[in-house]
Amino acid sequence: MIVSQFLVIAAALFSLGVYGLLVRRNAVMILLAVELMLNAVNINLIAFESVIRSSQAVGQVFSIFVITVAAAEVGIGLAIVLLIFRNRRSANVDDFNLMKF
Amino acid sequence: MASRLILAAEAGAPDLVSGGFFAEWAGIMLVGPFVAFLLIVFFGKRLRHLGAEFAIGAMALNLVWASVLFVQNMSHGIFREVNVQIASIGVFDGRDLVFELGWVVDGLSIMMYFVVAFVGLLVFIYAVGYMKGDVRVTWFFASLSLFAGSMLILVGSPNLIQLIIGWEGVGLASYLLIGHYWEQKENSSAAMKAFYTNKVADVGLILGAILLGLAIGDFSFAAINEAAANHSEPLEAVAFAGGLLLFFGAMGKSAQFPLHIWLPDAMAGPTPVSALMHAATMVTAGIYLMARTFPVYQNLVGGEAAREWMVPIGVITLFAMGLLALVADDIKKVLAYSTVSQLGYMMTAVAAGGYTAGLFHLFTHAFFKALLFLGAGSVIHAVHSNNMSDMGGLRREMPRTFWTFVIGSLSLAGIIPLAGFFSKDEILATLDYEGYTAFMWVAIAGAFVTAFYMTRAVALTFFGTYKGHGHPHESPALMTVPLVLLAIPSVIAGFLNIPGVSSGNFGNFTTWVGARVVPMGDHHPEALDWTLAAYGLAAGGLGIAIGWLMFGRDAESQAQRDRFEVPVLYPLLRQKYYMDHLALGIVGFTKGPSARAVDWINTYIIDGIVNGVGGGVRLVGRFVYGTLDQRGIDMIFNGVSAGADTAGVALRKLQTGRVQQYAMGFVVGALVLVLAIAVFN
């Protein structure tokens, strides 16, 4: 089986995610971009697993982990965005630099 | 003087007995005063005499106890040592290295027990009268008891460790009592000076104890002395250094030149304190230490070499310090310098090899010097001043004080047949026998000076007309009875050790203090050498005569009496022979330039050095703290943290708080890494 197609698709997906992360100004869109990147990683994991076929199905297990973590991350991330939106009436990341010292 | 017969040192271990009940339980004497101390502190205030009862009770018990031992020891020498191990601190050559507390009962310690108890009891009784109405009577007697206990711990010590405990214990008591009136700064400074000078000397004592103790793995005097008697190899190796170090310790306590400076200042304490501690007992601790470790100095080559350094110090002390007594106006200072000078005699004697001679002088001196101090205290009590310029003519108002004071002075001046004559004569004989002829002459000259200044003190205090204020009265019986009781031994104590005279079974002072675990091996005269005695007597008589001629006459003021250039005196002496002229020159030189020079040296150089060192050390301290510590070492650590602080200020500008800029950083960094891998692979 040829892995490279999957890797190419994953790389494309990841690059899209990075692009979105860097240029989007809306916090929700940034979260979506992060999701893209995570899923690119998932594709990679499954693709490699199908080649290596480890006895404990490490690739699948890890991708499930990633999915779980991503879900949790989106949950917390959206909650933060929502709170910020309520307080600032804006979801534009340029408008807030709360983490500045 | 070569005709004098001197007995060779006795050989073989002395035949000693263990002394029975009183020796076995002699420790009660050591503990008693401490019990009294606690009782006084906690219950003293409730009693009629504010706690003096306890102190006197303990001392009375001690006197009885010590007297029994003293008498027992007369008929048969006692040696008994009781030890309690208080610490086992390690291993030495397969044995345990231990510290012990306990008590030793032998000729030397019995003599000291007796002196401390006898003089102590009389001084305590005297102090009840003297200190009446004082601000801190209770504390005064508590401190005195603390002193008595520490002193007994010191003299009863079977080993160097306990000796050090007692040694610094008496130092502490001395500090407390000199600074009894600590509201005035000069008193607390005097107390500090005394403690501090002694602490400097204690370095020698402690290091000496370490050297000697670790040479044989045992700190007990019996072991050290026996090893010394057997010429132990390891002990011999440290004998010179160890001996000198111990001597350095003794120099502090026994006020040897140049560590004598604390003693005159110590007169800031109440007079009974001066009598008991700074004349009779505490200051003799150094002499006692030398006597206790005498075999180290006597039997070992290194020890003998050390003695060669000790004798001159003793001689300088006895002569130069005596001169200083000539210029003091404070009667206690006169006595203080006199004490230093007499301690010089004792030290000279012991250092020259005269174990018995030194101790005998210690014994007699304790009585007459305590007597003189208490007499001075009685006078001070009456005229409310320490200065002789406020006294004069007191012999009529204070006859008992006067007569006892005169007896003490004559005894101190070495007039036959008083106690001081015999003890001083024995020191001269020892110096002569051991070949220190030049030093012997200095000692004789010292006797002249002694007689001279005592005559001056007596004349200025008791003769002429009264120059002070108010009407002085004789002191109460509580104070005069101790004077009389001290005058008795000041007269007769000398008979205890007339060379060659020994009362049958009871021996004499020589055999009493010779009851030691090893023979001391010193030499003592077999008969009184009248030639030598005549020199000593002549010096004393001359001193009295010239002193009387100069100071006996009354004048308008004490200052006029107390001057060498008294106009009436000059022509009178001019008519005499050349000898008188010479004597006058000597006197003038003695009293004038040389005494003043010594005084000047004392005040500006030695004291100056001490003060300078004190101040200098403070300055060094400030430098170390201010410059080295705060601006040096601490600055390094502060600098590191301040640097971190500054770096933080600079670097925080990079932190914009914009997430996407950070993300950009990640991505760029990741790309650089990927590129780097691509390129380098």
Place this chain on the structure above:
Amino acid sequence: MELFESGWGLTLIVFLPLVGALVNMAIPKTNETAIKQWSLFVAVVTFVLSLVLVFTFDYANADRFQFEVNESWISAIGANFHLGVDGISLPLLVLSTFVMVLAIIYSWDHWEEPHNPRAFLSLMLILATGMNGTFVALDLVLFFIFFEVVLLPMYFMIGIWGDKSMRKIPGFAKEVETRLYASIKFFLFTLFGSAFMLLGFLALYFRSGDFGPRTFDIPELIQLGTSGAFSGTFAFLVFGAMFLGFAVKVPMWPLHTWLPDAHTAAPTVGSVLLAAILLKLGSYAFIRISIPILPQEAESWAPAIAVLSVIGIIYGSLACLAQTDMKRLIAFSSVGHMGFVMLGISTLTDVGINAAIIGMVAHGLITGMLFFVAGSMSHRYHTRDMARLGGNQKLMPVMGAILAFTAFASLGLPGLAGFWGEFMSLLGAYNPLESLRGEFLGLFRTAMVLGAIGTVLTAGYMLWMLQKVNLGEPGEEWIGHDFHDADRFELTAWVPMIILIVVIGFYPQVVFGATTDAVVSLVDTAFGEGAATTAAVVDVLGS
């Protein structure tokens, strides 16, 4: 008793205070009496348990670890829950539980702002767990944890209840609050040392794998160490790393600068615990860990330690002479006294190490007392400036007498506890370990002489302080003030310490009875059979 000996005793002594602290949290903050009573109860129980330890301890086998408990803990790295006490740690453990009781009694109605006894007492109890644990831990990981646990409560005690005045620190632009500066300095300094110490521990752990299973166990490491397992540059560096960690805590010159600040800024009880117990953790660690595990390195480091100790003695005393702040003076005196302790340790002899242990116990009692009194005085006068104090003996006779007593104890008056440590470390320095007598004999004997001179300087500043603070007439500003003399809580806390100072002074066997056998066997195992002998050196000073 069975349970006690099977290890529960030590576990209780260590963790009971921690449990007590947790229970404290459950008591309402307003019910201060209950909090105080409970804390005191816990401390007393801990102390009684340690007394049971004292009376059931087998002194004939003082060199062996007793009441041991050794359970698997973090099996992945082979760290065990290993506690045990021998003659060396026993006196220090008892000192720690003892001082803790007195500190709680003292603090009964002495609260610094911002008050809050619950938090303060809880911190003290946590501190007790750390201190007790350090003295009985026989596993390096456990030791490290306890050693570090001590930091936090002390950090908070200084930082929250400490001196609130502002200070200008050279190098910093703005004035800082004394307590913040001191607490952070204390924390960072110790943490800095601990980092190296941990590195050393880890290095030992990994190297021990060359000779069997890797281990953090101290007795096992001692066995490896004495059989020569650790040597060369490796051992030299490991010793150096641990040295840094321990020396900061002691503190040795020149790593001492946290100490005066921490002591001065800390609340009274904090200073007392800091002086009485915390400083001992470092020197104890030298005896427990550094010397037996790395004996050869101890020999090569010993001269350097001796030199630093002597510098500390002289330097500390000189710095004392320049102080105007009473607490700071006492703090600097600790540098000098701990110098004597380290000088004793550096001789590597039975006498020297014994000197160090009794020095630690004595310093704990005496300097603890000094800080108690200094704290009580500054509580009343609201100043620690010695230039303003004076005539204290007149205003507060009992307090003044106790201060004088303690000052004399501190300057090493024979017959009081402080003397033995000083005297014996000089004794040890005269004849150091056989292998150090070659080229370093002169150095150690010079150290002895300088140490002896240090005692003179010590006497100097103590007397000077007494004169300034205690004697003379009270200053104008105090006239008319009504000072209450030592109260019953103060006396209850102090009298036991005073009695102990006298008892140890006249009968030091109460300490040596436990330590000597253990120390002799420690020296013998570390440096070969028969090394623990202070045999005569037949040569004179210098030759």
